[in-house]
Amino acid sequence: MLEVLTNPNGFFKRKSNEDVEFKTPLIIIAIxxxxxxxxxxxxTQSIMGTLPEEAAGFAAIGAAFGAIAAFVMTFIMWIVFSGIFYLISMIFHGEGDFKRVLEFVSYGYxxxxxxxxxxxxxxxxLYSNIDWATQDPQALQETLLSDPSLQIAGIIGILFTLWSANIWLFAMVHSRNLSVRDGAITVGIPILIYIIYTLYQLRIFGA
Incomplete structure (x- = not known):
């Protein structure tokens, strides 16, 4: 399976001759x-350590709900991104079942x-070093955005997103019978929007 990270074109070309299977995709998304x-x-635990004792109990509940939400949202976003890629590929008259798209897109994660x-x-x-109890929302936002570690994490995230995009490109080429050019456009549109939004949030450009 490591081949998909280094040679996605060859990996999906081989997989496209096999039956659709969801065991591996579900394992990837579950992890x-x-x-x-x-x-x-x-x-959330890092934030809790800086809160007053009376607020810690509510934070603990929030941590549990946050973990559950993060788990569920991962599966939802897998389906959403697969759906977006599938719909855009229709512009290029892509041919292939959505199940195959769903299977192949999972490897890009x-x-x-x-x-x-x-x-x-x-x-x-970063969060563990912030006094969440005393800072007003505006000052808190400025503190977060001015910390270089948050921007470093954001840039690293963009690099990994581009790595995923390269995998998704060939996933769409072989799941929807697209040219490399059409596959690049199919994947590139939503990924470009996501990257621009991330850069804006990090204030790397724009105010």
Whole structure:
């Protein structure tokens, strides 16, 4: 399966001759969902350590709900991104079943597992050093956005997203019978929007 990270074109070309299977995709998404849930819990725990004792109980409940939400959202986003790619590929008269798209798109989330671990390290360290109880929302936002660790995590996240995009490109080429050009446009449109939004949030450009 590591071949998909280094040679996605060859990997999906071979997989396209096999029957659709969801065992491996579900394992990939489940691992990412578990990592995301743990990350959400760890980050919330970091915040809890700076809160007054009376607020800690509510934060604990929030940590549990946050972990559950992160787990569920991972599966939802898998389906949503697969659907977006599928719909855009229709412009290029793509041919292929949505189940195949769903299967192949899952492999593009493998880099996200490592990215989630790295992001958790940076954000938990950042959040644990902030006094959440005393800062007003505006000052808190400025503190977060001015911290270089958040921007580093954001840039690393973009790099991993581009890695995923390269995998998704060939996933769409072979699941929807597209040319490389059409596959690049299919994947590139939503990914470009996501990257621009991320850069804006990090204030790397724009105010």
């Amino acid at each position: 990412l969902a578990i990592v995301g849930a743990i990350s959400a819990f760890i980050i 493998i880099p996200s597992i490592l990215n989630s671990l790295i992001s958790t390290y940076f954000t938990s360290n």
